[in-house]
Amino acid sequence: MVFLDVIHYHIRSEGQIVKKAGSKFKLKMLGEALAWEYLRNVGIDGAKPDVHLCRFLSGSRMGNGNHTPATTKEVYDSVLELSKATKLSMTAIDNYIWSYCADGYGEVCTSETHCSICEIRQHCNYIK
Numbered sequence: 001m002v003f004l005d006v007i008h009y010h011i012r013s014e015g016q017i018v019k020k021a022g023s024k025f026k027l028k029m030l031g032e033a034l035a036w037e038y039l040r041n042v043g044i045d046g047a048k049p050d051v052h053l054c055r056f057l058s059g060s061r062m063g064n065g066n067h068t069p070a071t072t073k074e075v076y077d078s079v080l081e082l083s084k085a086t087k088l089s090m091t092a093i094d095n096y097i098w099s100y101c102a103d104g105y106g107e108v109c110t111s112e113t114h115c116s117i118c119e120i121r122q123h124c125n126y127i128k
Helices: 002-014 032-041 051-056 072-086 090-101
Strands: none
Touching (some): 051 072, 072 090
16 A cells, blocks of 8 residues: 555655656556556545546636646546535546536537536537
8 A cells, every 4th residue: 555655655745756757656558548448446535537537627618727628637637626626526426527528428518419408518618
């Protein structure tokens, strides 16, 4: 568990540790999304910056950042902020957003928007 605590500390302090080439925690042969999937599966609380979260948390949708899609750092920072405000884990927030966006699940904020059925559209940048 000490190793996981060290990784968790460095993730919180560096943010993009899983993609830094020189990082001793870089998971070789894995992109950021798969590295985060692995880290979550071994107990690290975090958000997988997949297409759904990057789209949903982009500056053109629900995010405060300047990028569309959102960067990994913007996803991480946004989910961390939501986690602190709601007292939910970052992993739970990631799952909620993914479920809201994914085909075959919520299908609300997909690549093709469905704003007319979105319950949180008043907070979205897409329709403003």
